[in-house]
Amino acid sequence: MWLPLLGLILGISLGLLTDIQIPSVYENYLSIAVLAALDTLFGGIRAQLQHVYDDKVFVSGFFFNIALAAGLAFLGVHLGVDLYLAAIFAFGVRLFQNIAVIRRMLLTKWTERKGTID
Amino acid sequence: MKKLQNKPDRSVVNKRIIFSLVCLVLGFILAYSYSLSSSKKISGEPTNSKFFEQEERYREDLIQQKERNKELETELVARQQQVREIEKSLSGSEEQYESLIQEAEDLRLLLGVLPSTGTGVKVQLEDAEYDPASVNPNDYIVHESHVFQVLNEMKISGAQAIAINGQRLKANSYIKCNGPVITVDGKQFPAPFVIEAIGDPSVLVPSLKLTGGVLDQLVNDNIVVTIEEKSKLEMPSL
Numbered sequence: 001m002w003l004p005l006l007g008l009i010l011g012i013s014l015g016l017l018t019d020i021q022i023p024s025v026y027e028n029y030l031s032i033a034v035l036a037a038l039d040t041l042f043g044g045i046r047a048q049l050q051h052v053y054d055d056k057v058f059v060s061g062f063f064f065n066i067a068l069a070a071g072l073a074f075l076g077v078h079l080g081v082d083l084y085l086a087a088i089f090a091f092g093v094r095l096f097q098n099i100a101v102i103r104r105m106l107l108t109k110w111t112e113r114k115g116t117i118d
Numbered sequence: 119m120k121k122l123q124n125k126p127d128r129s130v131v132n133k134r135i136i137f138s139l140v141c142l143v144l145g146f147i148l149a150y151s152y153s154l155s156s157s158k159k160i161s162g163e164p165t166n167s168k169f170f171e172q173e174e175r176y177r178e179d180l181i182q183q184k185e186r187n188k189e190l191e192t193e194l195v196a197r198q199q200q201v202r203e204i205e206k207s208l209s210g211s212e213e214q215y216e217s218l219i220q221e222a223e224d225l226r227l228l229l230g231v232l233p234s235t236g237t238g239v240k241v242q243l244e245d246a247e248y249d250p251a252s253v254n255p256n257d258y259i260v261h262e263s264h265v266f267q268v269l270n271e272m273k274i275s276g277a278q279a280i281a282i283n284g285q286r287l288k289a290n291s292y293i294k295c296n297g298p299v300i301t302v303d304g305k306q307f308p309a310p311f312v313i314e315a316i317g318d319p320s321v322l323v324p325s326l327k328l329t330g331g332v333l334d335q336l337v338n339d340n341i342v343v344t345i346e347e348k349s350k351l352e353m354p355s356l
Contacts, residue, residue: 007138011145016153018146030151037144055136062140066147 028077028084032069035091040065042098049105065091227278227316230288231355234279238351239322241268244310244342258340260309262295268313269293271332275325277315279353283307286353310342319347 040062047053069087076083208215226232243265248258265282272280280287285302294301299308315322326345327333336343 003134004137004141008141008145011142011147012149014142015146015149015151018150018153027154030147030154034147034151037147041140041144055133059136059140062143066143 029070029073032073032084032087032091033066035088035095036065036069037062039091039095039098042095042102046098046101046105049102224278228289230279230286233353233355234316235350235352236278236316237319238277238314238316238348239272239319239326240344240346240348240351241272241313241315241326242310242342242344242346243268243313243336244344246340246342248340259298260311260341262293262300264336264339264341265293265300265311265313267332267335268326271326272313272315272317272322275317275322277317277322279316281314281353283312286355314348314351314353316351316353323347 040058043061044053044058047058069084069091072087073084076086205219208219223232227234243260245260246258248255269280269287282293282300282302285305285307287302291303292301296306299306300311301307323345325331333343333345
């Protein structure tokens, strides 16, 4: 149970301590990577709650989505088309959907539990 | 998480390792982008404001300079006006000064620093027709001494500005004989020589035509001389 938390803390401290400056052109990629990571994370939580969770899907989705989003942004910058907007849009919509599903499931669970307790 | 713990041990450990990896990456990305954007905010604004400050300062400098220029210009105009007024008052008050001013103007014209226009006279000196086989050509062509004679007579008669074949003469001009051509200030001119002088034609022409004067001497030297009065001649400043 403590291992993932430890990993999170390690990652955060690593990120805060890293002092690498990246060109402003590539900052888009990072923001998209953040979005992709969050999206996959919430997707994983939702899948877990829906009992369709799969390790491979989750992990491959996590890394693949990040790479794909960054790659899309990269391609967009070089083609002169704001492709990263597509990634932001897609991930944003999915993020909201996932969170909505999670919220509803938690609500149902909570009311069920309340019902059983009563 | 609770569901995870309910599953068999090996799977749980696997999942935990995978989760910690994912969490590591997530945390890293989040923290990194956070620190990046915050550092940008910190470093971005001062440079911007510094830039603006600098620009503002330069702009103020420029405005100051322009104002100063304006002031100086008005001052210059005022000073020039003053000088003119002084000259005028001097010329108005005393005849002597007036003549001096006139002289200064004349000298400027002579120096060629002012463009000159006005009535004048045009003298053309041409070589005479001759037979090279039978006579000495030197007796029939225009020499620089002839040009000098005309020039001197013109200057004595109060010519303001003189030009030879369009070449304005300065105070320190030189004229040199170079065989069939003469050199004026380094430029060569062949015959016929056209000497233009700005001045009063009623003085210039008679002085050239004095009995035993320049015209007679030139005619004596077998030179074809044409004297023309001009109502308007223009000579640029040098």
